[in-house]
Amino acid sequence: xxxxxxxxxxxxxxxxxxxxxxxxxxxxxxxxxxxxxxxxxxxxxxxxxxxxxxxxxxxxxxxxxxxxxxxxxxxxxxxxxxxxxxxxxxxxxxxxxxxxxxxxxxxxxxxxxxxxxxxxxxxxxxxxxxxxxxxxxxxxxxxxxxxxxxxxxxxxxxxxxxxxxxxxxxxxxxxxxxxxxxxxxxxxxxxxxxxxxxxxxxxxxxxxxxxxxxxxxxxxxxxxxxxxxxxxxxxxxxxxxxxxxxxxxxxxxxxxxxxxxxxxxxxxxxxxxxxxxxxxxxxxxxxxxxxxxxxx
Amino acid sequence: xxxxxxxxxxxxxxxxxxxxxxxxxxxxxxxxxxxxxxxxxxxxxxxxxxxxxxxxxxxxxxxxxxxxxxxxxxxxxxxxxxxxxxxxxxxxxxxxxxxxxxxxxxxxxxxxxxxxxxxxxxxxxxxxxxxxxxxxxxxxxxxxxxxxxxxxxxxxxxxxxxxxxxxxxxxxxxxxxxxxxxxxxxxxxxxxxxxxxxxxxxxxxxxxxxxxxxxxxxxxxxxxxxxxxxxxxxxxxxxxxxxxxxxxxxxxxxxxxxxxxxxxxxxxxxxxxxxxxxxxxxxxxxxxxxxxxxxxxxxxxxxxxxxxxxxxxxxxxxxxxxxxxxxxxxxxxxxxxxxxxxxxxxxxxxxxxxxxxxxxxxxxxxxxxxxxxxxxxxxxxxxxxxxxxxxxxxxxxxxxxxxxxxxxxxxxxxxxx
Numbered sequence: 224x225x226x227x228x229x230x231x232x233x234x235x236x237x238x239x240x241x242x243x244x245x246x247x248x249x250x251x252x253x254x255x256x257x258x259x260x261x262x263x264x265x266x267x268x269x270x271x272x273x274x275x276x277x278x279x280x281x282x283x284x285x286x287x288x289x290x291x292x293x294x295x296x297x298x299x300x301x302x303x304x305x306x307x308x309x310x311x312x313x314x315x316x317x318x319x320x321x322x323x324x325x326x327x328x329x330x331x332x333x334x335x336x337x338x339x340x341x342x343x344x345x346x347x348x349x350x351x352x353x354x355x356x357x358x359x360x361x362x363x364x365x366x367x368x369x370x371x372x373x374x375x376x377x378x379x380x381x382x383x384x385x386x387x388x389x390x391x392x393x394x395x396x397x398x399x400x401x402x403x404x405x406x407x408x409x410x411x412x413x414x415x416x417x418x419x420x421x422x423x424x425x426x427x428x429x430x431x432x433x434x435x436x437x438x439x440x441x442x443x444x445x446x447x448x449x450x451x452x453x454x455x456x457x458x459x460x461x462x463x464x465x466x467x468x469x470x471x472x473x474x475x476x477x478x479x480x481x482x483x484x485x486x487x488x489x490x491x492x493x494x495x496x497x498x499x500x501x502x503x504x505x506x507x508x509x510x511x512x513x514x515x516x517x518x519x
Numbered sequence: 520x521x522x523x524x525x526x527x528x529x530x531x532x533x534x535x536x537x538x539x540x541x542x543x544x545x546x547x548x549x550x551x552x553x554x555x556x557x558x559x560x561x562x563x564x565x566x567x568x569x570x571x572x573x574x575x576x577x578x579x580x581x582x583x584x585x586x587x588x589x590x591x592x593x594x595x596x597x598x599x600x601x602x603x604x605x606x607x608x609x610x611x612x613x614x615x616x617x618x619x620x621x622x623x624x625x626x627x628x629x630x631x632x633x634x635x636x637x638x639x640x641x642x643x644x645x646x647x648x649x650x651x652x653x654x655x656x657x658x659x660x661x662x663x664x665x666x667x668x669x670x671x672x673x674x675x676x677x678x679x680x681x682x683x684x685x686x687x688x689x690x691x692x693x694x695x696x697x698x699x700x701x702x703x704x705x706x707x708x709x710x711x712x713x714x715x716x717x718x719x720x721x722x723x724x725x726x727x728x729x730x731x732x733x734x735x736x737x738x739x740x741x742x743x744x745x746x747x748x749x750x751x752x753x754x755x756x757x758x759x760x761x762x763x764x765x766x767x768x769x770x771x772x773x774x775x776x777x778x779x780x781x782x783x784x785x786x787x788x789x790x791x792x793x794x795x796x797x798x799x800x801x802x803x804x805x806x807x808x809x810x811x812x813x814x815x816x817x818x819x820x821x822x823x824x825x826x827x828x829x830x831x832x833x834x835x836x837x838x839x840x841x842x843x844x845x846x847x848x849x850x851x852x853x854x855x856x857x858x859x860x861x862x863x864x865x866x867x868x869x870x871x872x873x874x875x876x877x878x879x880x881x882x883x884x885x886x887x888x889x890x891x892x893x894x895x896x897x898x899x900x901x902x903x904x905x906x907x908x909x910x911x912x913x914x915x916x917x918x919x920x921x922x923x924x925x926x927x928x929x930x931x932x933x934x935x936x
Contacts, residue, residue: 264901266600267627285925286908346771353768355707355785379770381915465714468770469915470908481716484597486904487623 252500259493266487277494287495289470290478293385294502297474298453300389301396305449306442308393309400314430316401317408327405330398338395342462345391349377349463378464384471388463392456400445407441408434443510450506454499475499548579551837553826555613556595557858558588561797565858569665572853573844580837585609603629608829611838615895616664616823617653622899624827625661631828632659636839642846645864649888653896654825662827663842665851666860669793669879670891671725671820673812676781676788679706680808685787687810691729691757694813698764701787709764710786712777719914720907721893722790723758729814730754733887740890740897742934746927752919758910759917769914781807792822792894796875797859809875819886822894823863902933 259278262271281287312330316323333341351374352359358366358374365373378387411434419429457476466473466481475495483492551573557566563586570582587595592613599612608629614620624630637643637660643651646664654662675687683704688694698708713719728736730750738744739751766772766780775798780786782804789795790812799807811818826845828838844850851862856872861880869880890896892903906929913922 265627266604266623266629268604285912350771351768353707353766355705355766356768356780356783376767377771379768464770466716466911468713469912471915480597481593481908482904484600485593485907486901487600487899488901488904 255493256497258490259497261490263490263493264488268489273490277490278498281491281494281498286470286473286478287475290473290475293470293472294454294474297385297389297392297456298450300386301392301453302446302449304389304393305397305400306445308397309445310404310438312397312401313404313408314434316405327402330401332398333395334399336395338456338458339462341391341395342459345387345394346463349387349391351376351379378467378472381467381469381471384464384467384469385474388456388460388472391463392453392459396449396452400449403441403445403448404438407438411437443513447506447510451503454502454506547577547837547840549834549837550581550583550610551834551841552583552585552610553841554585554587554595554599554609554611556587556592557613558586560801561858562794565854565856568853568857569844569850572847572850573841576844577837577840580840603829606831608832610832610834611826611828611841613824614662614827616650616662616825617890617896618899619895619903620654620662620825620827621656624829625656629829630661631830632661633663633828633842634659636663636842636846640843640846642864645846645848645866647865647884649821650823650863653823653890662825663845664823664825664863665845666824666855666858667863667879667883668822668824668860668894669819669882670721670822670894671728671812671815671818672791672793672795673810674778674781674789674791674795674799675808675810676784676786677806677808678784679787687808688813689810689816691813695760697788698761702764706784707764707766707780707786708788709761710766710777710780710789711769712772712774713769713911713914714771714773714776716911717893717907718774718791720903720910721792721891722761723754723910723913724820724892724897725790725812725815726754726758726761727751728818728820728889729812730757733818733889736889737897739930740892742930746923746930751926752923755913755917755919755922758913759919762914762917792891793875793879794859796873800859800873809878817886819882819888820891821883821888822891822896899933902929905929905933 260272260274262269262273262276316326316330320326348360350360351362357363361377362374365371376383378384415433416429419433424432455476456474457480460472460474460477464472466477476499479492479495479499482488482495553566555566557563566584566586570584573580573582587598592615595613599609602609603624614624620630642660642663650664650667651660654660654664673687679701680686683700685697685700688697701708711718711722727739730753731739731744731748735744735748735750739746766777766786769777772779774789774791774795777786778789778791778795778798781789782802784806793809796809799805826842828835828842832838845854846864848864848867851864852867852869855862855867855869855876859876861872861876861883862869865884869876872880892898892906895903897903898906906926909922909925909929
């Protein structure tokens with residue numbers, strides 16, 4: 224039986240979700256941006272408009288400046304490392320070795336953990352200990368195997384701070400990136416590689432001129448996914464380090480939580496939310512534009 | 520037909536009995552939802568002691584213990600605030616007495632006054648003026664304090680002090696002498712954990728108090744004393760010097776994890792509130808002594824947990840009965856014994872409390888009382904948060920003039936409001 228082409232039925236079906244998305248996503252984005260221009264910095268709502276005052280104060284705030292810097296450092300380290308490690312693992316596993324499935328699952332496993340769990344684990348691992356209490360965690364391991372020069376303060380050292388958190392995040396997400404690349408690798412027609420091999424191309428050349436170009440869309444997608452994870456990172460920080468010494472592992476999302484719910488600065492919190500939204504848009508919009516162009 | 524009438528009669532009888540029984544027992548039923556951040560060790564035990572008293576009195580009320588874990592209550596407060604603003608207030612919730620209660624909840628009009636209960640229960644007589652002051656606003660009382668904690672306590676490992684024949688330092692100079700000596704012995708002189716972000720602010724309030732004295736410290740929060748005062752500079756410089764004696768892993772540790780240094784005889788001194796005493800008891804550590812931090816002898820830096828009555832709560836009668844339990848002698852006695860704090864009432868018999876608590880209770884009646892800032896008594900939450908961030912940054916970047924400038928700006932902003 225064929226369903227008759229009715230103009231209104233599809234619209235009827237789609238309306239509830241459009242209304243829900245309209246209110247609960249776009250409506251609240253609009254509301255948050257409105258709040259960010261008001262004076263609501265106490266529990267009692269105060270909708271007096273103050274223009275860009277909240278944003279001006281925010282950018283003058285030392286903690287927020289450090290946060291933006293941390294976000295940049297974290298994103299760069301996290302995204303590039305995940306891509307490189309993920310690609311390496313994927314290529315290795317794609318060599319049709321024995322036990323491929325075991326390795327694949329092993330590398331993918333950390334992704335199944337929540338950030339809270341891995342945050343607590345890495346908090347212990349990177350807890351440096353001290354001279355009086357002795358080395359613990361990773362430092363103890365280094366001491367045992369004689370790599371004493373690697374012993375450092377990890378996240379308790381303001382110069383490392385967020386980079387230690389990035390290591391935990393890379394551990395968790397490089398397996399996921401590997402899975403993405405693996406899917407991409409399986410999608411490359413075997414004939415192309417065989418043809419190139421027959422033509423006498425070296426393995427490196429095949430990789431560079433055939434495999435990599437085919438993986439470009441995967442890389443692009445991975446950057447979007449990893450990039451927005453790193454901009455939104457919050458739970459890992461809360462569980463692993465908190466703000467850290469001199470806010471060296473603080474991020475805007477954590478500052479937003481602190482200032483909104485501890486300090487009652489609802490308008491300031493809203494401004495941070497909007498800045499985060501803009502940052503994510505910087506990443507997502509070019510992606511959407513290219514995708515739509517391809518489809519059109 | 521007869522059968523039918525019989526069945527209906529029996530049913531009506533049963534239903535009426537079902538409704539009547541509770542009214543015979545007492546007049547309260549339904550639920551009571553209590554929101555707090557007391558989830559650990561002694562504090563959870565204290566809360567349970569209160570529940571037991573309440574259940575014995577009102578067996579038909581179902582008590583819902585809605586706790587949200589997290590030190591100093593940050594996470595719990597996020598939950599209450601969302602509910603209050605969303606028009607779904609919890610029945611009653613834990614709030615620090617002082618500016619946190621007054622500025623955040625009372626002034627905007629979210630609370631109901633409790634003056635009548637205070638009068639009928641005789642609390643205005645039983646509680647000291649210092650407590651009554653921090654729960655009142657415009658002549659009314661707004662929350663029921665269950666306990667008093669002291670913020671300015673210097674804890675030390677007795678064995679270490681005995682071994683090197685050290686007496687608790689009473690001035691900052693003595694403090695640094697002790698530090699220098701201990702440092703040469705391979706002991707961490709001064710221990711702190713800063714993972715939570717608030718601990719440095721907590722220690723610094725004791726230093727401010729030591730440098731300015733009770734009166735002028737209080738003046739900092741009311742605007743009578745300027746933050747640009749040279750004594751604040753002095754306090755910052757002193758704190759920077761104290762930080763240089765710290766354990767290196769402080770930012771990996773919470774305050775109790777840092778306390779392990781004292782337990783293991785690797786660290787000598789720590790400034791932390793007197794919940795530390797409860798924690799020492801819970802881990803079975805007895806080798807500790809206490810003293811006021813340098814220059815703060817005779818001053819009691821106080822904070823108090825209290826419960827209040829939000830407007831529009833669903834089980835008002837049950838909440839009022841709960842608040843009466845909190846303020847009663849019996850309630851205050853049982854709660855504080857388990858939690859390791861002292862009763863807000865001064866007429867509770869505490870002869871079987873431990874030595875620290877007895878000494879704290881004695882000081883509470885004798886000392887000058889100042890409000891703690893880090894625990895909501897001295898300043899609004901907005902100001903406290905800025906203060907916390909500034910001092911937390913200072914620990915790793917001890918830039919005195921920059922920090923003082925930020926503190927001055929914050930004071931100007933929040934005193935204006």
